Each structure stands twice: as C-alpha cells, then as structure tokens.
Amino acid sequence: MIKVTKVVKNKGNFYQVSFDNRETVRVSEDLLVRFRLLKDSELDPETLVEIKKSAGYDIGLQLAMNYISYQLRTEQEMYRYLKDKEISIEDARRIIQRLKELQLVDDLNYGRSYIRTQLRLSDKGPQTLMQQLRKKGLKDPVIQEVIQLYTPEDQLEIATRTAKKSLKTIRGKSHKETLQKLRLKLMQKGFSSDIISLAMNELPQEKNEELEWEALVKEGTKLARKHRKDHYKLKQKLYQKGFDLDLIQRFIDEEVMNEE
Known part of the structure; x- marks a missing residue:
C-alpha cells in the first residue's frame, strides 16, 4: 500500500499530494474528495495510477473552464493556455475535444x-x-x-468615417499630400484600393486656397533655410510635397526673393 504523507493546498483550489514512495501529484479538489486523499490515508498502486491518469485532465478542464468564462477563446489560444499551465498535450487534446462537444470552444x-x-x-x-x-x-x-x-457597405462606411476623422488631425500639409496620407492610412488599416477610392470621393475635393497658402509658407520657410540659394532645389522639394508650381513660384517671389 502507498501512504499519503502530505497534502498542501495551492492557488486555484488545487492540491499537492505527496506519497511515501516519493511521488507527488497535483490534483483538483474533486479528485481529492473522490479518492479521500487525506494525510496518512492509504491506497493501492493501481489507484495511484488512476489518480495520476485523471489528475492532468481534471485540473486542465477546470483551468480551461475558468479561462473561457471571461471571454470566447480559439482552439489555438486554449492549447497555448493549457501548455503554459503545464498540461500535457494528450490531456489538452482531450480537454479541447470535450469543450468542443459542449460548444464552449468553436x-x-x-x-x-x-x-x-x-x-x-x-x-x-x-x-x-x-x-x-x-x-x-x-x-x-x-x-x-x-x-x-463585413459587407462592402460596412467597409465603405467605416473607411469614410475613418478618413473624415483623420482629416481633422492632419495640419500644415498640401491638399495633395493630405489625401496621400489618408490613402496610406486606410491602406495600412486593411481596406482595399476600391473601397479607399470610394471613401476618398466622400471627402472635400476642392482645395482651400487660404489653407494651401498657409501650408506652403510653413513648409517653404523650413526648406528655405537649407535651400535659400538654390531656388530649383527649393521648388523641387515643395513640388514633391504636393504644392502647385504656380503657388511655389509665388512663394519664392514674395517670401524668398524679398529676403535675399
């Protein structure tokens, strides 16, 4: 016969049961009660084998039930969780199969x-x-x-809403660069080019000339510090930022030339 030498309660209502043959088994409270695993109690080797066989599955199932009580989980998430909790692969498979039968993992x-x-x-x-x-x-x-x-109608609605919201946060850029940034943002969020084009059509297409000039002066002033003596380079940089050539020339004539 094998004697129980120690029973220690761990977190989560699990127990560490030690035996005089130097084996230790972690069991649930249900298993503890079912097999009457009290200190100094005795059991035969066959019963210990049964306990060891049931322990991992029993504990894993309780852990799994608790894990999915907060929110839905995928099979992969459940496997990873049980692995982290040191549940064997064999027991994890049985547990997940049981949860699938109960429609708790789907x-x-x-x-x-x-x-x-x-x-x-x-x-x-x-x-x-x-x-x-x-x-x-x-x-x-x-x-x-x-x-x-996720219907095309939903996609267009969400993409348009996102573009309009993002438009309010972009300041000091040319109209062209602003639209480019919005397109890039929608692409990064996972929308298709067709949906992006439709969403962009919902935005104001006409430039605000006053805001465009203010943006050009802001960008141009920064660039002019570096390229003041090279008007061609300054034009090139501002054109790359989406400003019209006529507006760029006006900036050079009115802002740059006057300070030289």
Whole structure:
C-alpha cells in the first residue's frame, strides 16, 4: 500500500499530494474528495495510477473552464493556455475535444463574434481583421466564411468615417499630400484600393486656397533655410510635397526673393 504523507493546498483550489514512495501529484479538489486523499490515508498502486491518469485532465478542464468564462477563446489560444499551465498535450487534446462537444470552444462561432465586435468598435479594414484572426489560430476556410459578415457597405462606411476623422488631425500639409496620407492610412488599416477610392470621393475635393497658402509658407520657410540659394532645389522639394508650381513660384517671389 502507498501512504499519503502530505497534502498542501495551492492557488486555484488545487492540491499537492505527496506519497511515501516519493511521488507527488497535483490534483483538483474533486479528485481529492473522490479518492479521500487525506494525510496518512492509504491506497493501492493501481489507484495511484488512476489518480495520476485523471489528475492532468481534471485540473486542465477546470483551468480551461475558468479561462473561457471571461471571454470566447480559439482552439489555438486554449492549447497555448493549457501548455503554459503545464498540461500535457494528450490531456489538452482531450480537454479541447470535450469543450468542443459542449460548444464552449468553436472557432467558427469565435470568428463571427470577433468580426461583429470589430464592426462596432474598431476602424480596421477586412485585410487587417483577417490577419488578426490568423494570429489567433483560425484556419483560412473559417476566416473566409466569417469575413463575409463585413459587407462592402460596412467597409465603405467605416473607411469614410475613418478618413473624415483623420482629416481633422492632419495640419500644415498640401491638399495633395493630405489625401496621400489618408490613402496610406486606410491602406495600412486593411481596406482595399476600391473601397479607399470610394471613401476618398466622400471627402472635400476642392482645395482651400487660404489653407494651401498657409501650408506652403510653413513648409517653404523650413526648406528655405537649407535651400535659400538654390531656388530649383527649393521648388523641387515643395513640388514633391504636393504644392502647385504656380503657388511655389509665388512663394519664392514674395517670401524668398524679398529676403535675399
């Protein structure tokens, strides 16, 4: 017979049970009660084998249930979590299979929920959301199915809203450079070129001449410190920033030449 020599409670209602054969097993409270693992109690070797076989699965299942009680998890997230908790691969597979049978882990359901949430809360385009789902372990067929929830109408609405919001934060740039920055931002957020073009059409297309001149003077003044003696270089730099040549020449004539 094998005797229990020590029972120590750990975090999370788990117990470290030591035996006189120098083995130690971590068990759940359920297992502790089921096998009456009290100090000085005795059990046969076959029972210890049964306890050891059940311990990892039992603890892992309780940990997993707690982990998904806060929010939905993907299969990959669950595997990583159980690995971090030192649950064996074999037990992790059994646990996840059980959770799938209970419909507590379902990558398709997770993907649908994720897309719906992002449509409400984020300004990301479909390409970015698909990348994020891949990182969470969803397979491409699942991703392709759930991304259908992100309709072209939704994409245009979110892209337009994002562009208009971003437009308010860009100051001191030419109209052309401002639009280029907005396009780049929408591209980085994962929107397609077609949706970006449609969203950009919703923005004011006419330049505000007063703001354009103010932006040119600001940029030109900075560049003139370096290229004051080289008007061609100054013109080139300002043109690259999206300003019209006529406006650039006016700046040189009125602002640069007068100070030379």
